Amino acid sequence: MDDLEFRRRVFANPSTTDKDVKDAVSQDSDKARLKASLQALDNQLCQAMKIPVPDDLAHKLIWQQATEEFNQHKRRSRWFVAMAASIALVVGITGTLVYQYEPENLGTDALVHMRYAEMEIPPSVEDLDIHQVNAKLAGFGGAFSAPIGDVTVANYCHLNTVRSLHLILNTEQGKMSVFVVPHNDDMDLPTSFADDKYHGESWSTDKANIMVVGDKKANLEPMMEKVKSTIVFST
Numbered sequence: 001m002d003d004l005e006f007r008r009r010v011f012a013n014p015s016t017t018d019k020d021v022k023d024a025v026s027q028d029s030d031k032a033r034l035k036a037s038l039q040a041l042d043n044q045l046c047q048a049m050k051i052p053v054p055d056d057l058a059h060k061l062i063w064q065q066a067t068e069e070f071n072q073h074k075r076r077s078r079w080f081v082a083m084a085a086s087i088a089l090v091v092g093i094t095g096t097l098v099y100q101y102e103p104e105n106l107g108t109d110a111l112v113h114m115r116y117a118e119m120e121i122p123p124s125v126e127d128l129d130i131h132q133v134n135a136k137l138a139g140f141g142g143a144f145s146a147p148i149g150d151v152t153v154a155n156y157c158h159l160n161t162v163r164s165l166h167l168i169l170n171t172e173q174g175k176m177s178v179f180v181v182p183h184n185d186d187m188d189l190p191t192s193f194a195d196d197k198y199h200g201e202s203w204s205t206d207k208a209n210i211m212v213v214g215d216k217k218a219n220l221e222p223m224m225e226k227v228k229s230t231i232v233f234s235t
Helices: 003-012 019-027 029-049 056-094 106-114 132-141 222-230
Strands: 143-146 150-159 162-171 174-182 192-194 200-205 208-215 231-233
Touching: 003 019, 003 143, 019 222, 106 132, 106 150, 106 174, 106 208, 132 143, 132 150, 132 174, 150 192, 162 200, 174 222, 200 222, 208 222, 222 231
Parallel strands: none
Antiparallel strands: 143 231, 150 162, 162 174, 174 208, 192 200, 200 208
16 A cells, blocks of 8 residues: 555544555554544544533523523613604604603513423523522522522523522412522513413512512412521621
8 A cells, every 4th residue: 555545544534454454564664654644633632522511501502592592682672662762753753742751571471481481491400409599599698597499590681681580480370480680770660560361479588589479370479488497687
């Protein structure tokens, strides 16, 4: 085998065991060194490609996509509001127009967020214990004094622009969500809210606003009582 053919074969497959290549290697030390160096490099590349994939990678990618879609929805909404305001200004030149600013509605944002709730739940996951949940809630200066149920997800999220904590629980009435949202003067907190699929109840503490959201026919009262009786915030 000539040198050109040998190089073509070993560059294409450094681990080849073809008889012609083995004969060439046994008869020429330079060819043997070339094949050995290429095979070592090939092994290094294979090892470098064996990067372990985190167990929650799919969950994180889905959550990132959902967050980006939600933020795009909010940006589009603001663009339409700005366009409507511009048109209203033109109309106001020839007539009378009253425009009243209304704060962002936390309930509406929570209902929009619920549309993506299923995406946050990993395919298989163990319930989180109270210490794992409190580790997330500590970022808001709060903690649960006792478990509130089977928490499957405890993720930070954004309601409008406010960083919040979203808990998803398994209950006898299906999945329910608990949102813990720091106070923000630009956001309105309705005591109750609903759409065609979900409904929610909310209340305010000294440190945060809290919302419980479930399916349209779910009774939210038991979960609300659990949260109210166990959540505490540092002074």
